[in-house]
Amino acid sequence: MRTIAKVCIPDMDATVNDFVINVATANGTGSQSSNLILLNSLFEMGVPVSGKNLFPSNISGLPTWFIIRASDKGYQAPGDRTNIQILMNPDTWLKDIEKIESGTVIIYNENVKMPVEREDCLVFGLPMTKLARGINPKMAKMIANMYYVGVIQHLIGIEQSALERAVNRQFKGKSSAVEVNLRAIEEGRAMAAEGIDWESPHVVEAREKDENAFLVDGNEAVALGSIYGGINMLSWYPITPSSSVAEGIIQWLPELRDTSDGEATCAVVQAEDELAAAGMVLGAGWAGGRGMTCTSGPGISLMSEFIGLAYFAEVPGVIWDVNRVGPSTGLPTRTQQGDLNLLREASHGDTEHIVLIPGTVEECFEYGWRAFEYAERYQTLVFGFSDLDLGMNNWVCTDFEYPSEEINRGKVLRTAEQISAIENYGRYRDVDGDGVPYRTLPGSGLDPILYRGTGHDEDGIYSEEPEVYRKLMMRLKRKIDNSRADLPAPVMREEKEQDVGIIYMGSMENTIQEIDDMIEQAGLKVSQCRIRAMPIHPDVEGFIERHERVIVLEINRDGQLYGVLRKELPNNLVSRISSVAYSDGMPPRARIYADIILETLGEVKP
Amino acid sequence: MRPVKLNVIDLPKTDYTGGPSSLCPGCGHDQISGVIIQACWENGIDPSRIAKMSGIGCSSKTPAYFLGKSHGFNTVHGRMPSVTTGANMVNKDLVYLGVSGDGDSASIGIGQFIHAIRRNVNMVYIIENNGVYGLTKGQYSATVQKGSKKRKGAPNEQPPIDMCKLAINLGCGFVARSFSGAKKQLTALMKAALSHRGMAVIDVISPCVTFANNDESYSSYGYVKDHGEELHGIDYIHHFQPLNEVDIPEGGYEDVQLFDGSVLRLETLSSEYDHTNPTAAIAALHNAEIDKKHVTGLLHHNTEMPTADEDQGLVDIPLCDLPPDMLRPDRETHRKIMTRFRA
Numbered sequence: 001m002r003t004i005a006k007v008c009i010p011d012m013d014a015t016v017n018d019f020v021i022n023v024a025t026a027n028g029t030g031s032q033s034s035n036l037i038l039l040n041s042l043f044e045m046g047v048p049v050s051g052k053n054l055f056p057s058n059i060s061g062l063p064t065w066f067i068i069r070a071s072d073k074g075y076q077a078p079g080d081r082t083n084i085q086i087l088m089n090p091d092t093w094l095k096d097i098e099k100i101e102s103g104t105v106i107i108y109n110e111n112v113k114m115p116v117e118r119e120d121c122l123v124f125g126l127p128m129t130k131l132a133r134g135i136n137p138k139m140a141k142m143i144a145n146m147y148y149v150g151v152i153q154h155l156i157g158i159e160q161s162a163l164e165r166a167v168n169r170q171f172k173g174k175s176s177a178v179e180v181n182l183r184a185i186e187e188g189r190a191m192a193a194e195g196i197d198w199e200s201p202h203v204v205e206a207r208e209k210d211e212n213a214f215l216v217d218g219n220e221a222v223a224l225g226s227i228y229g230g231i232n233m234l235s236w237y238p239i240t241p242s243s244s245v246a247e248g249i250i251q252w253l254p255e256l257r258d259t260s261d262g263e264a265t266c267a268v269v270q271a272e273d274e275l276a277a278a279g280m281v282l283g284a285g286w287a288g289g290r291g292m293t294c295t296s297g298p299g300i301s302l303m304s305e306f307i308g309l310a311y312f313a314e315v316p317g318v319i320w321d322v323n324r325v326g327p328s329t330g331l332p333t334r335t336q337q338g339d340l341n342l343l344r345e346a347s348h349g350d351t352e353h354i355v356l357i358p359g360t361v362e363e364c365f366e367y368g369w370r371a372f373e374y375a376e377r378y379q380t381l382v383f384g385f386s387d388l389d390l391g392m393n394n395w396v397c398t399d400f401e402y403p404s405e406e407i408n409r410g411k412v413l414r415t416a417e418q419i420s421a422i423e424n425y426g427r428y429r430d431v432d433g434d435g436v437p438y439r440t441l442p443g444s445g446l447d448p449i450l451y452r453g454t455g456h457d458e459d460g461i462y463s464e465e466p467e468v469y470r471k472l473m474m475r476l477k478r479k480i481d482n483s484r485a486d487l488p489a490p491v492m493r494e495e496k497e498q499d500v501g502i503i504y505m506g507s508m509e510n511t512i513q514e515i516d517d518m519i520e521q522a523g524l525k526v527s528q529c530r531i532r533a534m535p536i537h538p539d540v541e542g543f544i545e546r547h548e549r550v551i552v553l554e555i556n557r558d559g560q561l562y563g564v565l566r567k568e569l570p571n572n573l574v575s576r577i578s579s580v581a582y583s584d585g586m587p588p589r590a591r592i593y594a595d596i597i598l599e600t601l602g603e604v605k606p
Numbered sequence: 607m608r609p610v611k612l613n614v615i616d617l618p619k620t621d622y623t624g625g626p627s628s629l630c631p632g633c634g635h636d637q638i639s640g641v642i643i644q645a646c647w648e649n650g651i652d653p654s655r656i657a658k659m660s661g662i663g664c665s666s667k668t669p670a671y672f673l674g675k676s677h678g679f680n681t682v683h684g685r686m687p688s689v690t691t692g693a694n695m696v697n698k699d700l701v702y703l704g705v706s707g708d709g710d711s712a713s714i715g716i717g718q719f720i721h722a723i724r725r726n727v728n729m730v731y732i733i734e735n736n737g738v739y740g741l742t743k744g745q746y747s748a749t750v751q752k753g754s755k756k757r758k759g760a761p762n763e764q765p766p767i768d769m770c771k772l773a774i775n776l777g778c779g780f781v782a783r784s785f786s787g788a789k790k791q792l793t794a795l796m797k798a799a800l801s802h803r804g805m806a807v808i809d810v811i812s813p814c815v816t817f818a819n820n821d822e823s824y825s826s827y828g829y830v831k832d833h834g835e836e837l838h839g840i841d842y843i844h845h846f847q848p849l850n851e852v853d854i855p856e857g858g859y860e861d862v863q864l865f866d867g868s869v870l871r872l873e874t875l876s877s878e879y880d881h882t883n884p885t886a887a888i889a890a891l892h893n894a895e896i897d898k899k900h901v902t903g904l905l906h907h908n909t910e911m912p913t914a915d916e917d918q919g920l921v922d923i924p925l926c927d928l929p930p931d932m933l934r935p936d937r938e939t940h941r942k943i944m945t946r947f948r949a
Contacts, residue, residue: 061884085623111673132829199795212948214947214948216947228933228935230933230934232925232926237666256935256943257933257935259932260940262918263919263921265914265920265921265925267920268696268918269692271688271690272721273717274719275688276687276691276717279682279685279688279691280689281692282679282681283679283689283694284692284695284696285692286679286693287657287697289692290696291695299831305682306833309681313679323876369934406930442677442693442697443654443655443697443700444677444701445652447673448669448676448677449678450658450678451677451678451679453682454680462670570612579849
């Protein structure tokens, strides 16, 4: 046990509920349990908290960081600096230490036998592996992590009852595991209490906990939403970071959707590749079911041919893209908003697709079921667009609101009477003038046609006639265009001053307020407009009109949302928008984006 | 006027026909379309219960030329099996009739062919096998035998992918090979495939009259006639056919019981052939390849495996017909789930 604190730490009062803990470990060492216990302990105390797992594309042994941020202001981004650094991983040890700023609390595993020469920090070490061996030699690697939980408990003042609830939850009440881990935590806490003779600059204070609040990741929310949306067929090919959507559906189906006799109402097929997964979605939609698959960017690339067929032959289906970093295999376990262009116009020729873009776990649930409604309403493929940050990290949530609309299967003709009530019925004839034709289902015997990806007339018959093709393509454009106002409207938070408007989307929701506050510190009032669907909702135009300068903020290199807006906005509004796009694989850190925004606006950095 | 002949569900054959073919006159594929019409009509399958599925290529265009009263889906190149699988999952009660070609199934779509067999999707999978890519003007496909030569260009020097061998190796429960010109055999096999529950693959050698009907082409009319080798004489007996109308062969024969109660009667020709033994089937195919021959008939039959939809443990009613209350948990369940999240 070693503690260093004779250093001159700059005077600072202890900050309350405003700090960042960074745990540096290797994956496969069991640190996920200890990190979630820390996260859940703070959550149990009612402290606004978020956790981010930065993990490698690997099974075991490569560096992993877990970042926990407590913030009374509700900031959920990883923060710009680490306040408490845990060092467990010899491979990143020196680099981790190099990055630490003065005054940081460092807690480290002495058994790693690496130097910690930072006299400008508050340092405390414990022989964690050795201590853990004393409890259970076989499990020492895992249990060692619990010692830093104990040290942090002492330092920041985590309530014992909150900690115990978190441990119980983590080990699902399994008494032997709960007991062993609590013992290690308690040993760590006691040794810290005895060995640390300095005051911690960071503490927690309990807040009134919202009894309705819980932690959940976006992928599980999508999974549940899909089940409420009446999914009939899930096809999937495993890919990080989307696999847990499929696994969530598989896990919840028996309880939520099987009949009382245990019979399934949704088929699940693990496909041989993403092409097949997409093909199964089309097959299910063609046959009148609700089919869905989930994937990430590389999967969308592979599915693109089928996506064009669904658009052209007007087959409903749902595809969730949980975005990871591209291009190519990219950074498979890092986050980005880099697939927007791909989703909006996937496949060759003129195509466009409806894209739903949740920014919260509540919206992941809601769009999970709504995606099927839109798909059948518009007889087209609908994308859900999430990302690794939203999908795989835990977020605070209070409720998944029960679907506000009944299931509606769209324009399906099921009887001969319904067909004969339509004058001159044809599968692709725009009877209602809204661009959405009526369809009949296989097995019904009603006006059967051969669906095709080749040119076709209003009756579905093969055609290469110029005017037939042109008319079909213009109707398809009208059909998707007509969905604009029907899709989720943007969420707008507007200031009276209307200096600067920021348009953004998706998981940036979790960082926008912190960015907003930073820009306000520079003297500018910021209004926010979060886009929640493509094609762009008509309300976005009004937002741009009301603001002198508008920034389009996103997590990619090229400004893909900016590009979509430039294409879809009237010309006179295009000149008002400027792009701020930045991506390095990490969840967005507010300072980086705020600085680029200020620079773009011609303001001096604070 | 002669009364119109009706099938067992009182439908005329015209209820099973399709639009006019746009394939080359004399194309083997058109003969196969004729057999599909005949087999579906004689089996008395309600055409509205049939789903015609295809990929891309000359073969995959043919669903427009048969079963005009059936819904169909002409999908993308090589991906017919996955679309059929998805449709089959949400409506297990349809009769899925997949039509594909050798380019579609043996090259671009070989992965989907393999996995549809592995899952035992309940469908008939017809490969209209002419050894060339017709729509792109006659390039060799992967099923063409070594030494075979199309009308123009050099002979093919690469070994073939034998789709029947592949299917048997994958455990497919119904594997047959036939020739588009062998109407009686092909019709019997087509009916038997429609009576089978599970994946039924029929590889039909179908001459391309435009690019590969020369004598040096092993899939030309002339070559197949001279080098075809039938494993058995073949007769299909409908489950609804009165027994006194069934011919009893004079020589030895064996009856294959099919899922719907129909029987495929295999008459022994030269030697005994055990259609239940996959090794025998592989050997027969292997020997035929060495001898540059085409062995035809029911190569392999096995009904032991559950189908892809049976594997799912689905409710009886097709998923596409489920009422809304079976598609969404109720409010009470939702409250319980939310409470559990909050605990």
